Amino acid sequence: xxxxxxxxxxxxxxxxxxxxxxxxxxxxxxxxxxxxxxxxxxxxxxxxxxxxxxxxxxxxxxxxxxxxxxxxxxxxxxxxxxxxxxxxxxxxxxxxxxxxxxxxxxxxxxxxxxxxxxxxxxx
Numbered sequence: 001x002x003x004x005x006x007x008x009x010x011x012x013x014x015x016x017x018x019x020x021x022x023x024x025x026x027x028x029x030x031x032x033x034x035x036x037x038x039x040x041x042x043x044x045x046x047x048x049x050x051x052x053x054x055x056x057x058x059x060x061x062x063x064x065x066x067x068x069x070x071x072x073x074x075x076x077x078x079x080x081x082x083x084x085x086x087x088x089x090x091x092x093x094x095x096x097x098x099x100x101x102x103x104x105x106x107x108x109x110x111x112x113x114x115x116x117x118x119x120x121x122x123x
Contacts, residue, residue: 002112009117020081022096038092050104
C-alpha cells in the first residue's frame with residue numbers, strides 16, 4: 001500500500017517561494033505518475049503539476065506555468081514542487097497523488113493521496 005506524505009507548506013508573502021515535498025513510501029513500479037493538486041474550500045481540486053517516474057515528463061497547469069517547477073529524486077521516492085513568485089490566489093491545500101492515469105489532469109484517476117499541506121500567501 002502506497003503512502004504519501006507532504007511537507008513544506010506554510011505562510012509566505014506575495015512574491016515569495018516555497019518548496020513542497022511528497023515522499024512516496026511503498027511505491028509500486030506501476031504508479032507511473034505523481035501529481036500535485038490544490039484545493040480551496042468550496043471549490044473543485046485544481047491540477048497544479050505532475051511528473052512521470054520513468055521518463056520524467058513534466059506537466060503544469062496554466063495558472064502556474066513559469067512559476068512552479070516539479071522534479072523528483074527517484075532514489076528517495078520523493079517528488080518536489082518548487083513554487084516561486086507566489087500570489088494570493090495560490091493559497092490552498094496542496095496534495096500529491098499517485099496512480100496509473102490516462103489523463104494526468106483528472107484527479108479522479110489518481111489512486112493514492114497524501115493528507116495535504118497548507119500554503120497561505122499573504123498580500
